[in-house]
Amino acid sequence: MDKFRMMFQFLQSNQESFMNGICGIMALASAQLYSAFEFSCPCIPEYNYAYGIGLLVTPPIWFFLLGFVLNNNVSMLAEEWKRPTGKRVKDPTILRYMFVSITQRSLIAPMVWISVTLMDGKSFLCAFSVNLDIHQFGNSTLIDGMTEVEIVKLLAKIPCKNIFNQPEVISREAASRYIKCISQAFGWVFLLLMTLAAFMIRAIRPCFTQAAFLKTKYWSHYVDIERKLFDETCKEHAKTFAKVCIQQYFESISGDMRSFHKHRSSKDDSDDDDDDDKKKSDEDKLLGIRDQDDMNKVLWNWHTCKPPLALRKEQPDGESHEGLIPNGDVRGVSGGPNGYANGHAPDLPKREWAAYYSKV
Numbered sequence: 001m002d003k004f005r006m007m008f009q010f011l012q013s014n015q016e017s018f019m020n021g022i023c024g025i026m027a028l029a030s031a032q033l034y035s036a037f038e039f040s041c042p043c044i045p046e047y048n049y050a051y052g053i054g055l056l057v058t059p060p061i062w063f064f065l066l067g068f069v070l071n072n073n074v075s076m077l078a079e080e081w082k083r084p085t086g087k088r089v090k091d092p093t094i095l096r097y098m099f100v101s102i103t104q105r106s107l108i109a110p111m112v113w114i115s116v117t118l119m120d121g122k123s124f125l126c127a128f129s130v131n132l133d134i135h136q137f138g139n140s141t142l143i144d145g146m147t148e149v150e151i152v153k154l155l156a157k158i159p160c161k162n163i164f165n166q167p168e169v170i171s172r173e174a175a176s177r178y179i180k181c182i183s184q185a186f187g188w189v190f191l192l193l194m195t196l197a198a199f200m201i202r203a204i205r206p207c208f209t210q211a212a213f214l215k216t217k218y219w220s221h222y223v224d225i226e227r228k229l230f231d232e233t234c235k236e237h238a239k240t241f242a243k244v245c246i247q248q249y250f251e252s253i254s255g256d257m258r259s260f261h262k263h264r265s266s267k268d269d270s271d272d273d274d275d276d277d278k279k280k281s282d283e284d285k286l287l288g289i290r291d292q293d294d295m296n297k298v299l300w301n302w303h304t305c306k307p308p309l310a311l312r313k314e315q316p317d318g319e320s321h322e323g324l325i326p327n328g329d330v331r332g333v334s335g336g337p338n339g340y341a342n343g344h345a346p347d348l349p350k351r352e353w354a355a356y357y358s359k360v
Helices: 001-011 017-035 048-070 073-081 092-106 108-120 122-128 150-158 173-206 210-253 257-262 266-286 292-304
Strands: none
Touching: 017 108, 048 092, 048 122, 048 266, 048 292, 073 210, 073 266, 092 108, 092 210, 108 122, 122 173, 173 292, 210 266, 210 292
16 A cells, blocks of 8 residues: 555656656557547448548547546646635636646647548548549449439448449549548648647747746646645544544543553553653644534635735744834734734835044
C-alpha cells in the first residue's frame, strides 16, 4: 500500500506531465483501435454515407469526451464556476484558461483518429462512392443502357470487393484509388491546418500581455494546489478525529484498567509520557475542531464563503502597535487584524529629520 500511495502522490505532484502522457496514450490507442477495427461498409446507397461519416466523426467525439472525463481539472473547473462568490471574487480569465487547457489536451486523440481515418481512406470511400462520376472510370456503352437506380447501386458496391460483380461496367480498382487519393489529400490538409493552428497559437501568445498570461497561469495553479492541500488537510483531520474518537471510546469503557495502569513502573511512566506527547500532536492536528457540527460548518463555509486571498502578517507577541495607527486603535483604520488595514501594512509617510548647528 505504501508503494501505491507514493505512486499516487507522485502522479498528483506531476499532474500536468501525467495528463500529457495520458493524452499521448489515448492518441496511440486511437490509432491502434482503428487498425484493429474491422471496417464493414454496408454497400447500400441509403446507408453508405451515414456509416462512413459516422465512423469519421463519432469516435473523435467519444475520445474528446473521454479526455474530459480523465482530466481531474474538470471537477475543479466546475466547482470554481458554480461556487458562490463569497469573499473571493471569481476571475473569468482563470476559468477560461483552465477550460482551454483541458480542451487542448482532449483534442489530441480525436485529431489522431481523424488523420488516420483520412489517410486510410476506407470511410471516405464508403461515404462518397455514390457521388463518383461513373463515366470517368466505366464503359460508356454499357452505362448508357443502365437506369439511374442501377448506377447508384453499382457505385455503392465499389467499397465491397466481395459483392462487386460487374467489373466490365466500371473499374473498381481505379475508382477506389481515386477516392482514396482524395481522402489522403484531405488528411494532409487537415494535418497541415492543425499544425499551423498550433504554431500560430504558440507564436501569437507572446505578442499579447505576458504579465496577464502569467497572472492567469499562476492563479489557475493556485486553485489546483489549494484544492489538493484542502483535501489532504481534510483527510488528515478525519484520520486524527477518528483516532481520538476511538481512543476516547475505549478509555471510557475501560476506566478500571486505566486506573490499574497508573501504578506501573517508571518505564511505563515514560511510555505514558510518550503517549501524552502523541495526544498533544493529535490535538494540534485537530486544529481546535472537535465536534461534528463544527466540522460541517467549516466545510460549508469553505464552499460558500472562501477566505479572501490576502494573508495576514503575524506580529510578535508584545509588540506595540501604538504609533502605527492613530488613537491607539489596534485593529487599524478599517478593522484589519494585527494592526493593519485589511490585513496589509499601511504606507506610512517617512519622517525626515534635519539637524541645525549654530556657530554662536
